[in-house]
Amino acid sequence: MRRVQIAVIGYNKDSCTEAARKAAYKVGSEVAKAGAVLVCGGLGGVMEEACRGAKDNSGTTVGIIPENDASYANKYCDIVVCSTIGxxxxxxVAGTADGIIAVGGGVGTRIELSAGYMLKKPMVAIKGSGGTADEYGGKYLDERKRVEIMMVASPKEAVRVLLEKIGKNNNAGLGHDNPPHT
Incomplete structure (x- = not known):
């Protein structure tokens, strides 16, 4: 049986705050403890801290990097996908995930949330982690109300809520029968 894949998205290395680093590490830990695979953009900041948290808890990590050279990935990525598409x-990242957790973030995080929104992926934002997560948590991205970006208070709650939502979607047959048409 395929394992659940959770994307952790957020600040890059240059923009990452200490609060976001701590939250990302805890999210990665919780993803691993839940037996899910952590998927991310494979670089620094939130991505690296989430991977480190997962690895410290015997988890599996996948980094989907923009480059064509695996050496760009952070050292905690078990599997590196060199996308070569910038x-x-x-x-x-959004398409690979069964659900998405946002920790802070800037425009790249907004792009991943927008892709997840169009694909109707369950999404959670961690309150107080800053940036995109705080800006869009608890909201829909447009008037179509495809999927709410749920706002939660902690990394543990983020993983729990997301896994519940993924389970409900899988039981209802959602995600596969709903193409991302506008």
Whole structure:
């Protein structure tokens, strides 16, 4: 049986705050403890801290990097996918995930949330982690109300809520029968 794949998205290395680093590490830990696979953009900041948290808890990590050279990935990525398509890889990160957790973030995080929104992926934002997560948590991205970006208070709650939502979607047959038409 295929394992659940959770994308952790957020600040890059240059923009990452200490609060976001701590939250990302805890999210990665919780993803691993839940037996899910952590998927991310494979670089620094939130991505690296989430991977480190997962690895410290015997988890499996996948980094989908923009480059064509695996050496760009952070050292905690078990599997590196060299997308070779630059930051368009944000669409692959969102598409690969069964659900998405946002920790802070800037425009790249917005792109991943937008792709997840169009694909009706369950999404959670961690309150107080800053940036895109705080800006869009608890909201829909447009008037179509495809999927709410749920706002939660902690990394543990983020993983729990997301896994519940993924389970409900899988039981209802959602996600596979709903193409991302506008």
């Amino acid at each position: 930051f368009a890889r944000d669409f692959i």
